Amino acid sequence: MRFGVEPPCALVEVELSNTVKFRSENFAGVTVGALYGFTNQSSSTTGRSFSFGATYGYGPLNLAAAYSEYRDRAFNLANGLGLTSFEGVALPTSGSFVAQSVRNAGIGGSYQIGRVQLHALLTQVRIEARGRSENYRTIDGGANFQVTPAYMIGAGAWTTTLDGQRWTQVTIVNVYSLSKLTQLYADVMVEQASSGATASTLGIDPSSSNRQTVVLAGIHRLF
Template sequence: MNTSYRWDGCLRATTAKSLLIGATLFGAIGGAYAQGTVQLYGIVDDALTSVTNEGGSHIWSQTSGVGQSDRWGMRAVEPLDNGWQAIFRLENGFTLNDGRLSQGGLEFGRQAFVGLTSDRFGTLTFGRQYDFMTTNLTQFAAGTLTPSVFAFHLGDLDRLGAERLDNAVRYVTPGIGGFQFGALYSFGGQPGNFVADSAVAFGATYAQGPLKAGAAYIGLHNFTAAFGIGTTVLGTPLVGTGAQGLLSPFQVFDKLTVSGVGVGYQWGPAFLHGLFTLVDFSQNGASASLRTAEGGVKYSLTYALSLAGSYGYSKLGQAHWNQIVGGIDYSLSKRTDIYCNAVLLRASSGVQAQLFSLPASSSNSQTVVSIGMRHLF
C-alpha cells in the first residue's frame, strides 16, 4: 500500500454548514444547492532513532514524524450546480515531542488552498500547494514506501519529501484514458519583478491496472537551499550542521530546475518501483547537475505485515553517493501501525555523508535506525 496516501482513506467526516465561496467568480457554475461536508484528519507519528555519526557522535533521540510527518487538517467539499464542487484544504504540521509548529512556524504550513473541481473539467486551486514532484512521484520513492523520512534523497533537492509553493495557481485535468495532466504557476510577489521568486511546474500521471507512472518538472527562480547535502555546489558550501541538518545561513541559487520520472507495478503481493530525478543548479552563469536513480520493492507477506527495500545512486560532478534502505511495517489495525527501518548512506571520498533532515556526518558514511509507531485519524 502507498503509505503516503493511506490516511486519505481514514478521514472521519462530519456534516458542517454550507461553504460561503462566491460562485459569482464562475458564473457558469450556478448557485449552490446542497450542504457540503467538512472532514477532520491527521497523523501522529513518533520513533526512537539511532544515528551512527552526527557531527562525529553516536546519537540516540526521540524523533517525531519519521514514518510520516505529524499533521492535522480540515478539508471540505460543497456541491454546486452542473457537476461542480467548491473545495478547500487547511493542513497544519507540528512536531509531536514538543508541540511546536513545523514549516517555519506557519499555522497551515503544509497546505492551504481553495478551489473548484469537476469530473468533466478538472480541478483549479489557489493557495499554498504541492508541486508535481510531490504529487506525481513520491508514491515511487523509498521515503514513502519504507516508510522513513531519512530515505528521501540528498537535502530533498528533488522535492519528493513534500515541498510546497506559496501564491500558487494549480490546474489538473480530469482523467483521459488513464492519463492526467497538470500545470502550476507560483507568483513571486516582488513588486516590479514578475520573475523573481516565481516558479512554473508541469506534471503527468498514468494508471492502468497494475501499472502506474508519473512525470514532473519544476523551475524555481531564486531558490533557497535550506538542508545540507555534505558537499559544495558551484562554490557554495551545502554542509548542514544545524538542527535537522539545516544550513547556517541558508544559500540562494539563481535558479533550480527539477525533473523526474517514476514507475510502479503491482505484481501479486510485490510492488516494484523505480525512480529517476535530475536537479540542475544555476548560479552566476555556471551550472551543475545532481542525478539520482532509485529502485526497490515493497512486499506484503500478509495483510498486516510488509517488507520494503531499495537502493539509490546519486552523482554530482565527481561526488557520488550510495544509499541502501530497508524496513518492516506491521499494522495493528486499519489506522495504527508500528515500523522499524534503517537507512545507510555512503558518499565518495572527501564528501561528508548527510542523510536528509540530519546534521552532517564527520566522515563519508552515516546510518540511522528507527523504531516507531504511527496512528491515522
C-alpha cells in the same frame, strides 16, 4: 504506496503561496496537471515558479512524470548533503545556498506482481547560480513485499551525484499496520559517500566521515 527514506530530493522541495493549480479528469488512465506561482515581486521573474506533470495508471502499472522550474530558491546543502562548498562558494553549516534558477524533472513508476510491488524513480535537478550550473541526478529503485495484510517488508537503494561527488544508500524497511491509520515502522539505512564527501542521511545530522548507518523506529499516525 512506497515506504522508506527517499533520496535527499527534499533539498528542492519548496513551499509556495499565491499560486493557481489545474488538474484534469482521469481520461483512459491519464491525468495531467499544472501549477503557476506568481512572483510577488516587482520583477516579472524573481520568485516565479511553474510546474506541470502527468500520471498514468492501468491495472498493476502506475507511471508519473513531472517538470518544475523555480527562481531564487534556497538549498540547505550543508546539512542536507554534508557539503562544505558548492560551485566554489563556502557553505556555512547553518546557512543556505540561493540559486537563481532551479529546473527539476523526474519520471517514476511502480508495478504490482502479486504481493510484490516494484518501483523506480529517476530525477535530475539543474541548479544555476553566479553564471555556473550543476546537475543533481538521482536513481532510486526497490521492492515492497506484503507478507500479510498487516505486515510489509521493503528494500531499496538510491545513488545520487552532485558537484563531482556521489552518495549511495541502501534501506530495509519493516511496517506493521495496527489499523488503517496507525503503523509501526523500523528502518535500517546504510549510506556511503565518495572520497572527500560526507555521508548525510536526510533528516539526520551529517556523519563525521563518508559512511553512516541509521536505525529508525516509530509510529506513523495518519489524519
